[in-house]
Amino acid sequence: MMKTQDIELLAGISLSDGGISLPLHTVLRKHPFRITMKIPTTRSLLRVSKRYLRIGVTPEEYDAYNLDQRIRFVYLHGKDISRIVAYGIVRGPILGRLLNRPVAWMLRELMTPDELSSAWRQILNSTSTTSFGIIIASAAALNKMQPLASRNESANETRS
Numbered sequence: 001m002m003k004t005q006d007i008e009l010l011a012g013i014s015l016s017d018g019g020i021s022l023p024l025h026t027v028l029r030k031h032p033f034r035i036t037m038k039i040p041t042t043r044s045l046l047r048v049s050k051r052y053l054r055i056g057v058t059p060e061e062y063d064a065y066n067l068d069q070r071i072r073f074v075y076l077h078g079k080d081i082s083r084i085v086a087y088g089i090v091r092g093p094i095l096g097r098l099l100n101r102p103v104a105w106m107l108r109e110l111m112t113p114d115e116l117s118s119a120w121r122q123i124l125n126s127t128s129t130t131s132f133g134i135i136i137a138s139a140a141a142l143n144k145m146q147p148l149a150s151r152n153e154s155a156n157e158t159r160s
Contacts, residue, residue, distance in 0.1 A: 019036035019037055019038035019039075019088075020036070020037050020038075020119070020122055021034040021035070021036055021037075022034060022035050022036070022037050022085075022089075022107075022111065022115065022119055023111070023115060024106070024107075024110040024111060025110055025111070025112070026110060035089060036089070037085060037088040037089050037119060037122075037123065038088060038089075038091060039088070040087055040088050040091060040123065041091050043091075043093055043096065044087040044088070044091045044096055047087050047096070047100075048084050048087050048088075048123065048124075051080045051083055051084050051087075052084065052124065054080055055077045055080050055081075057073065057077070059121050059124055059125070062117070062121070070117070071113075073117075074113045074116075074117060078108060078113070078116075079104065079108070081116055081117065081120045082104040082105070082107045082108045082116060083100060083101070083104045084120055084123060084124075085104070085107055085116065085119045085120055085123060086099075086100045086101075086103040086104040086107060087100060087123075088119075088123045089103055089107075090103050107119075
């Protein structure tokens with residue numbers, strides 16, 4: 001289960017259509033260059049779901065793996081993991097289909113397995129909509145015409 005602070009941070013990123021910066025390491029550069037992975041669109045989400053179901057391992061099960069099991073997981077499912085992350089990078093209807101395989105190959109070549117699996121976990125966490133239901137319900141319950149209590153208290157302090 002995600003923490004409240006993580007949910008709020010993810011809500012802000014998804015509302016602003018921000019992204020997560022992924023490092024790509026090359027031999028030619030001292031510092032890695034970065035590429036942005038955004039929250040997938042609905043079309044990309046359907047493709048991610050298909051790949052996720054093909055893997056058959058939940059992120060919670062992955063967390064319980066030891067080192068040997070994690071290495072075996074990346075060995076067996078590395079292509080699917082990189083394609084899932086590539087769907088977060090290339091999200092368009094045409095470019096998503098055309099560039100997914102080359103971007104996934106580039107991710108496999110230029111990212112460490114640990115960074116790639118972390119990006120996979122992040123994209124799966126960002127596609128969960130149950131946490132946003134709580135935020136939406138609390139925002140709907142809030143009376144927007146009534147000032148917040150903290151604003152009333154600060155206004156009273158300045159008037160005194």
